[in-house]
Amino acid sequence: MSADRRAPLPLGSRPPVLEMTGVDKTFAGDVVALKRMSLTVNEGDFISLLGPSGCGKSTALRLISNLMHPTSGRITWAGGRSSAGGTDDLGMVFQEPTLMPWATVAQNVWLPFRIRGQSYAAVRDRVEETLRLVGLDAFLHAYPRELSGGMKMRVAIARALVTNPRLILMDEPFAALDEITRHRLNHDLLALKEKIGCTVIFVTHSVFESVFLSDRIMVMAARPGRVVREMVVDAPYPRDEAFRTSAAYAALCRATSDALHEAMGETA
Amino acid sequence: MSAAEQGAPLAASGSVVDAEEAARARARRREKIGKWLMPVLVMVVLLVAWDRVVVWNDIPHYILPGPGLVLQTLVKDWATLLPSLVVTLKITLMALAVAVIGGVGLAVLFTQSRWLEMSFYPYAVILQVTPVVAIAPLIFIYVSNRTVGLLLCAWLVAFFPVLANTTLGLNSADHNLRDLMRIYGATRWQKLRYLQLPSALPYFLGGLRIAGGLALIGAVVSEYVAGTGGIGSGLAFRILEAGYRLNIPRMFAALLLIALTGVVIFAALSFLSHRLLYKWHESAVKRET
Numbered sequence: 389m390s391a392d393r394r395a396p397l398p399l400g401s402r403p404p405v406l407e408m409t410g411v412d413k414t415f416a417g418d419v420v421a422l423k424r425m426s427l428t429v430n431e432g433d434f435i436s437l438l439g440p441s442g443c444g445k446s447t448a449l450r451l452i453s454n455l456m457h458p459t460s461g462r463i464t465w466a467g468g469r470s471s472a473g474g475t476d477d478l479g480m481v482f483q484e485p486t487l488m489p490w491a492t493v494a495q496n497v498w499l500p501f502r503i504r505g506q507s508y509a510a511v512r513d514r515v516e517e518t519l520r521l522v523g524l525d526a527f528l529h530a531y532p533r534e535l536s537g538g539m540k541m542r543v544a545i546a547r548a549l550v551t552n553p554r555l556i557l558m559d560e561p562f563a564a565l566d567e568i569t570r571h572r573l574n575h576d577l578l579a580l581k582e583k584i585g586c587t588v589i590f591v592t593h594s595v596f597e598s599v600f601l602s603d604r605i606m607v608m609a610a611r612p613g614r615v616v617r618e619m620v621v622d623a624p625y626p627r628d629e630a631f632r633t634s635a636a637y638a639a640l641c642r643a644t645s646d647a648l649h650e651a652m653g654e655t656a
Numbered sequence: 657m658s659a660a661e662q663g664a665p666l667a668a669s670g671s672v673v674d675a676e677e678a679a680r681a682r683a684r685r686r687e688k689i690g691k692w693l694m695p696v697l698v699m700v701v702l703l704v705a706w707d708r709v710v711v712w713n714d715i716p717h718y719i720l721p722g723p724g725l726v727l728q729t730l731v732k733d734w735a736t737l738l739p740s741l742v743v744t745l746k747i748t749l750m751a752l753a754v755a756v757i758g759g760v761g762l763a764v765l766f767t768q769s770r771w772l773e774m775s776f777y778p779y780a781v782i783l784q785v786t787p788v789v790a791i792a793p794l795i796f797i798y799v800s801n802r803t804v805g806l807l808l809c810a811w812l813v814a815f816f817p818v819l820a821n822t823t824l825g826l827n828s829a830d831h832n833l834r835d836l837m838r839i840y841g842a843t844r845w846q847k848l849r850y851l852q853l854p855s856a857l858p859y860f861l862g863g864l865r866i867a868g869g870l871a872l873i874g875a876v877v878s879e880y881v882a883g884t885g886g887i888g889s890g891l892a893f894r895i896l897e898a899g900y901r902l903n904i905p906r907m908f909a910a911l912l913l914i915a916l917t918g919v920v921i922f923a924a925l926s927f928l929s930h931r932l933l934y935k936w937h938e939s940a941v942k943r944e945t
Contacts, residue, residue, distance in 0.1 A: 453839045474841030486832040489936045490854045502850065503840045531936045 402430040404466060405554050405587050406452065411461035413447050420612035421447040424461070427606065427615070429555065429589065434581060436598035436605045437591045438644070440652055444613020445591040449557050452589070453478055466554065475500040479548030479556040483563050485540035487532040493519065493543050494528040500551045511550075518550045519543075521580060538569035545577070549586065558590045562597070574600055575628070582626050595648060599640045600632060607644065609651035616651040619644055721905040729905035730912065737894060737906075741913050744890035747803070747875040748921070751810030755867050758811065759818025760860065767826040767852065768844070784816035788874055792881035802882060806890075809878030814871035821863030825856025858937050861929040868921040876914060891917075 406429040413422040422444035429435060437445040450456045451463060454472045464470060465477065472478050479500075487496045494508075494515055501511040508515070519525045522542040532540055541561060548556050562570045574597060581588065592598050598605045599621055607617040621640055623631060631637050673681070703723045709715070710722040717725055730737065762780070766773035792809050799805040829852050837847045879892035889897075891910045898906040933940040 453835075455835055455838060472839070474839070478839055480836055480839055482832045482836075484832060486830060486836065488833065488851070488854065490857070499836075499850065500840050503837070503842045503846055533936060533938075 402432055405429045405431055405433075406466070407462075407464045408448075408452070409462045409464070411448075411451060411458045411463060413444070413451060413456065414459045422451070423612040423614040425615055429587060431554075431587055432585050433604065434588045434590065434602045436602040437589065437608060438593075438595065438598045438605050438648060439608030439613075440593075440610050440648075442610040442613065443608035444610070445608060446559055447613060449480075449559055449589065449591060452555075453480060453557055475504055475551045475553065477554050479551065479553040481541075481544050481548045481556070481558040481561045483560045485532070485537075485544045487540060487543055487547075489532050492529050492531055493524060493535070496532070496543055497547045497550050499547060504551075515550060518546045521549070521583070522546045522576070536569075537565055538573060541565065541573060542576075545580075549580075549584070552584075552586075554587065556586055556588045558588060560591050560593065563593065570597075577601065578625065578627055595641055595645045599637060599644055600627065605644055607647045607651050617647040619647060718902045718904050721908060725905050726908040726912065730909040733906055733909060737891070737910060737913060740889055740891045740894045740910070741917070744872075744875055744879070744892065744914070745917060747806045747810055747879075747890060748871045748917070751807055751814050751874060752864075752868055752871040754807065754811045755814035755818050755871060756864065759815045759863070759867070760822050762815075762819050763822035763826055763856075764848065766823055768848075773823075780816060780819055783812055788813050788877055789881060792878050795878075796882055806875060806878050806882060809881070810871050810874030813874030813877075814867040817863040817866040817870065818860065819863075821859040821866075822856050825859030826852045828859070829855040858933055858939060861925075861932065865922065865925045865929065868925045869918055872914070872918050872921060 406427075408425055408427045411422060411425045412420070414420050425444070425448060427435070427448075437448060439445055447456070451458055452472070462470070465472065488499070491499075497515045497519060498508050498511065501515075502508075516525060516528065519528060522545055524539060524542050524546065527535065527539070532543070535543070544561070548558075562573050565573065578601060580586070590598070590601060603621050603625075605619040605621060606615045607619060608614065609616045619640075623636055623640070707722045707724065710720055721729070762776075766777065788809050791812065792805075795808055796802075796805050799808060826848075833851055834847070837851055842850070875890065876892040879890045880896065883893070883896070891914050894910045895907050898904070898910065930940050
């Protein structure tokens with residue numbers, strides 16, 4: 389890869405959103421959370437960070453979202469900016485739905501606009517449209533406690549999407565859900581991506597999930613946290629139930645699983 | 657989806673209820689009635705017992721008046737007691753209002769600055785743990801206005817639960833939501849307004865309910881200390897005065913009024929709390945199962 393960050397990037401047809409170059413993060417007590425991580429995210433990418441606990445997946449997300457700063461190395465956003473610029477750049481989905489229990493579904497999704505200083509009336513159409521995308525337009529005025537776990541997660545996804553940010557970060561969003569809901573949301577997430585072409589970095593423990601969803605998988609290892617392999621999932625979108633049962637999917641899962649075991653073996 | 661699915665089939669076919677469910681429904685109904693009936697029953701029994709003890713033993717009214725006489729006195733002395741009730745109530749409510757303003761204000765300042773909290777929180781605790789009866793005489797030496805003195809005493813007792821609970825509430829906002837606020841570039845004010853204050857609301861309301869009772873206690877106790885009577889005296893002074901004159905029925909009547917005031921304040925604050933929380937907070941949500 390070219391040393392000059394302004395040079396055209398390899399996947400030239402799609403403009404880059406974000407580039408991490410040699411990013412290190414060391415915590416107090418010389419704990420190396422992340423070592424020399426480099427990653428180029430292009431528009432429309434669906435990238436999974438896959439690895440065991442302590443491999444620096446969440447640290448990477450915190451660095452990208454500007455909640456932490458790299459010890460060394462560089463994170464560059466499109467246009468040469470060095471940090472994320474709020475609601476235009478980022479949407480975030482956590483492992484828990486992380487909704488405000490005192491606010492209705494619509495008010496929760498309004499939050500990023502509200503922080504920008506936009507009244508609900510000004511963005512009502514966009515909020516309702518986004519909730520329609522995740523299939524919750526009938527629940528605008530419901531409170532989070534009235535919703536199931538999967539529905540709450542859909543609200544969280546709608547909140548991340550609503551400002552149409554350049555990049556959406558998802559930190560094991562479906563890990564706490566049951567298998568059936570999880571499958572359903574995997575499908576819906578892909579359908580959503582087809583429809584609106586968002587760019588996603590997705591942290592997961594699950595080989596199957598990462599292969600089903602992503603076009604690239606960064607396999608990571610712990611102590612020190614680092615990327616050990618980059619797998620390209622060479623299967624066209626849209627992917628459906630047929631893909632989940634295909635030989636190609638099985639082979640990709642096996643290869644990814646092997647890479648993950650190799651990564652964990654190194655540190656054992 | 658799921659919420660509707662769970663409740664619907666049972667409600668739709670209400671006639672088909674098995675024996676166990678029917679028994680549970682009966683138990684629930686009984687409990688609902690009992691919740692009101694039992695305390696009333698206990699009160700009636702106690703009042704009758706009180707009355708009988710007084711009558712059967714010929715206890716003179718200047719030692720223990722019967723419940724009937726207390727009630728009579730309450731009606732007869734209403735013209736004296738009502739203005740006193742108004743005075744006590746005014747002090748109590750004003751103290752509560754100042755406790756809310758002071759408690760919430762300090763809590764917000766504390767969460768905005770770690771240094772402020774570290775510097776002043778210990779003194780808030782010292783003020784709280786020192787009995788108000790011990791401070792009150794000093795306050796009445798330095799504060800010449802009686803109302804201001806009473807208010808200050810009542811406030812001292814009432815503000816701490818508001819401060820402590822609100823501080824706890826402001827600090828217990830969800831960590832991921834805090835991160836989200838930072839990611840979205842929210843200002844300090846937005847974080848407070850959109851996240852921390854709503855998070856603190858249930859805690860604040862819990863503190864408020866305690867403070868309501870304490871404000872009344874503070875108002876009564878400080879009036880005992882302040883002592884000076886005449887026009888503009890509260891219920892506590894009426895009790896003292898009636899005690900000097902061995903007017904025991906009036907003591908009971910004033911005591912009854914104070915107790916009722918406390919109950920009304922508690923009920924009003926509980927109602928307020930329910931109104932503000934019933935839509936979303938676990939403490940106010942009725943379980944269907």
